[in-house]
Amino acid sequence: MTEAADIPSVLNDHLVAALNTISAATLTHQLQMRGIRSTFLSGLRALHPEKRMVGRARTLRYVALREDQQPRLAGGLNAQKRVVESIQPGDVLVIEARGVPDAGTIGDIFVTRLVALGGAGIVTDGALRDTPAIADIGVPVYHQASHGSTYGRHHMPYSVDDSVTCAGVFVMAGDVIVGDAEGAVVIPAALVEDVVRDALAQEEKETFALEKVAEGQPTLDLFPLAKERLPEFGAWKASRDAQEGGQK
Template sequence: MADENGIRDVLTPEIEAALMEVATATLTHQLQKRGIRTTFFAGLKPLNPGKRMVGRARTLRYVAVREDVQKDYSAGMNAQRSIVNSMTPGDVLVIEARGVPDAATIGDIYATRAFHLGCRGIVTDGALRDTPAIQALGHPVYHLASHGAVLGRQHMPFSADEPVSCAGVFVVPGDIVVGDGEGAVVIPADLVEEVVRDTVEQEDRESFAAERVAAGESFVGLFPLTDARMADYEAWKAARNGG
């Protein structure tokens, strides 16, 4: 199924609810088990660490400034303005900015517009401008740096809703982006259901192990969980679920 912008939408209420509860670290581990090693946005800081984020990726790509064509890419309803003004409920704006820390990729006015339209969060491997004002909006934002200069110092808006590389991660529009206080991770749309299933199971096992270790037991046999402790785990899980 695709949304009004033609972006694939694999989020169901059940998947979204599960993703709001699990850790990005666990999701990253599950993706690594499937051979996908680069899914966590490296080096980006959460602007509001207490906010969780789940949504489908919408993408914006900046390229380096070349002065003879800068007006062609920056004037009018450019890629940045177009993507911000086309946000829909459930979107996460992911910006490729080449890791440049000394020019803005978005400021408070455009961020306000995106969130007003239902954007769930912003991820940029560049800088924010008007950072305190964006933080005050109270939404999840992940960024490399803060800088007072406008984007034209380093960037030209080049394309929207095409695959990008952000903080070392390849992102396709429609991928699922999850954020917590540690950072943000991308889940390929085709893998969302199985990754969520196995992530919930992994976190259940880790909760059981953490509880037993906190009670004084050794982690041996508990983390990772071995067959010898599986019956104990299943009994714990049944009791917790009222079974």
């Protein structure tokens, strides 16, 4: 198992602040523009749609239950316990549960511990257990279902910080996970700075387009923004920047 301290984090205060303003949809689009099509974690619901989530991915992989291996894999200091106890501030726990909806993958006790260690959120393509209690804890969580059983109904905890497939997306420990009300997206660590730069520029152009459409203008040369409208956009941006600068 890779030690948590050995997993690089590309995040800094500037990137976290920026990612907390950029929609998951914009980030997904930027990754599509780079040829990476499968980054949005499909089929998951946000337990707290009003909360944002940004953090370094830590991974937990569950495998299918096999009774002769259950004592070895599920007992003692198993993978679930190891990953929770190794959480560092800003980590998001990403759980591969094979899309199984009718067995819990994490409950309120382990979530409480994750939050106490500074964890930033949880993503599971399986079920939460103790969902009402986890909702009260307040941490951002993305999950497929809720179920009252423990993981032992269908799962065995198998590995920590291996690459996993969660909700159809390949996730590596150290990737960046961003969540909003729409859902969560995985950004490859090596691309984060470029994606943030271009995503901020994209959202600025979309804000301009939205304002003009709201005024009654057609979308034809606004979305996407036509070359002919770039001078107008530049003037709009300069005025907006000056206003924001004057408010600081």
